[in-house]
Amino acid sequence: MKSEVMLYEGKAKQIYATDNEKVVLMKYKDDATAFDGLKKGVINNKGIVNNRVSNLLFKLLENEGIETHLIEQIDDRNVLVKNLKIIPVEVVVRNVVAGSLAKRIGEEEGLTLSSTIIELYYKDDELHDPMINEYHARVMGWATDEQLKELHAQAHKINDILKAFYDSIGIILVDFKLEFGLYEGRVILGDEISPDTCRLWDKESLEKLDKDRFRRDLGKEEEAYQEVVQRIEKALA
Ligand code: TMP
Numbered sequence: 001m002k003s004e005v006m007l008y009e010g011k012a013k014q015i016y017a018t019d020n021e022k023v024v025l026m027k028y029k030d031d032a033t034a035f036d037g038l039k040k041g042v043i044n045n046k047g048i049v050n051n052r053v054s055n056l057l058f059k060l061l062e063n064e065g066i067e068t069h070l071i072e073q074i075d076d077r078n079v080l081v082k083n084l085k086i087i088p089v090e091v092v093v094r095n096v097v098a099g100s101l102a103k104r105i106g107e108e109e110g111l112t113l114s115s116t117i118i119e120l121y122y123k124d125d126e127l128h129d130p131m132i133n134e135y136h137a138r139v140m141g142w143a144t145d146e147q148l149k150e151l152h153a154q155a156h157k158i159n160d161i162l163k164a165f166y167d168s169i170g171i172i173l174v175d176f177k178l179e180f181g182l183y184e185g186r187v188i189l190g191d192e193i194s195p196d197t198c199r200l201w202d203k204e205s206l207e208k209l210d211k212d213r214f215r216r217d218l219g220k221e222e223e224a225y226q227e228v229v230q231r232i233e234k235a236l237a
Pocket residue numbers: 092098099100101129175176177196197198199
């Protein structure tokens with residue numbers, strides 16, 4: 001079913017063609033990068049954890065009425081997904097101040113926001129994914145008005161579902177990044193939701209259980225990723 005034709009290679013995944021043009025195979029790698037590829041490394045078994053975590057969370061979202069690209073996990077690193085035309089607008093959802101928001105507004109990390117903040121970034125590595133607003137997206141033709149409304153509505157709904165789920169397994173969903181794409185005219189959720197693309201803090205100890213361990217040289221990356229997948233599997237698998 002998988003062909004040898006690699007359509008795309010990103011920093012953490014490869015995409016292969018299949019014999020059905022509406023379906024592609026996504027392969028998760030252990031490679032880790034940060035700061036637009038300036039920092040490079042490997043987190044052992046990260047690809048296996050992210051494949052599992054993302055597929056379990058996408059199933060949870062599907063059960064709650066969110067359409068995702070997930071079709072079927074093939075093995076520990078490979079998953080079949082719908083072939084989306086990716087909308088080049090990354091959607092970041094924030095519940096707690098951290099990362100670039102802390103820097104931008106001069107606040108300490110850890111402040112719980114009174115309500116959710118949604119930010120948009122233009123997906124372009126050469127430009128380092130600059131922050132944009134809805135005007136940029138609309139005027140430049142990256143997304144229509146209707147699609148932007150859909151991105152916001154889905155991002156809020158996904159946040160409500162995932163925040164409650166993570167809370168139930170003792171984890172604070174601090175923030176995360178989503179990517180959407182078009183499939184048969186519909187805007188649906190693509191890419192991955194994993195410890196690479198979320199900030200996840202243990203509710204009791206506030207220990208970081210995500211890629212910030214790698215970005216900030218905190219060590220024990222592999223253990224943190226395993227902790228997340230084990231808690232999720234216990235609750236969902
Ligand atoms: P930020 O605070 O660095 O802007 O990151 C916000 C969230 O988005 C955080 O959960 C990590 C995620 N993220 C990605 O998934 N990919 C990226 O390239 C960046 C910069 C952030």
